Amino acid sequence: MGEDGQLRQEVKAHLFTIHALAGSELGWLASGSMDKTVKIWDRNTGALLKVIDREKYPSRGHSHSVNALCWLAPAQSGPNANLETGLRRLLASAGDDKIIRVWEVSV
Numbered sequence: 107m108g109e110d111g112q113l114r115q116e117v118k119a120h121l122f123t124i125h126a127l128a129g130s131e132l133g134w135l136a137s138g139s140m141d142k143t144v145k146i147w148d149r150n151t152g153a154l155l156k157v158i159d160r161e162k163y164p165s166r167g168h169s170h171s172v173n174a175l176c177w178l179a180p181a182q183s184g185p186n187a188n189l190e191t192g193l194r195r196l197l198a199s200a201g202d203d204k205i206i207r208v209w210e211v212s213v
Contacts, residue, residue, distance in 0.1 A: 117152045119145060128175040128197070134213070136197055138172030144199050146211060155213040158199075170202035178208070 119137050126138035134155065135147040146156040160167035178196040194212040 115152050117147065119147070122171075125171060125173045126175040126199075128177050130177045130195055132195065134195075134211075136175045136177070136199075136211075138175045138199055138201070140171040142168045142170060142172065142201075144168070144172055144175065144197070144209070146197075146213065156211065158209060158211075166207065168199065168201045168203050168205070168207070172199055172201040174198075174200040 120139035120141050120143065122140035124137050124139050126136075128136045129149060130136070133149045135149045137145050137147065139145075142159060144158040145154060146158075147153065148155055158167060160169065176198045178198055194210060197209045197211050198206060199209065200206045
């Protein structure tokens, strides 16, 4: 067990300021930045797992800074219940473009 306050990991994550972080129970860490991207990381290794941006999703990615992220609790029933099985989760993002987006994330 490490000492309190000991740096365990450092990741060069984004081109611009990071405004939001959210950890998931699967060991993923989502980061949102002024560079308009959402990135999904392996919390244990620091490896980049996925990038969500306008380059990959031209009509859906954020057009301005990403300021808030939240992993959504798994649905117990209903149309989205199966989205939370396996290694897939829902991630909500919001930013200066005034839009909340909900992403299905699988790695």
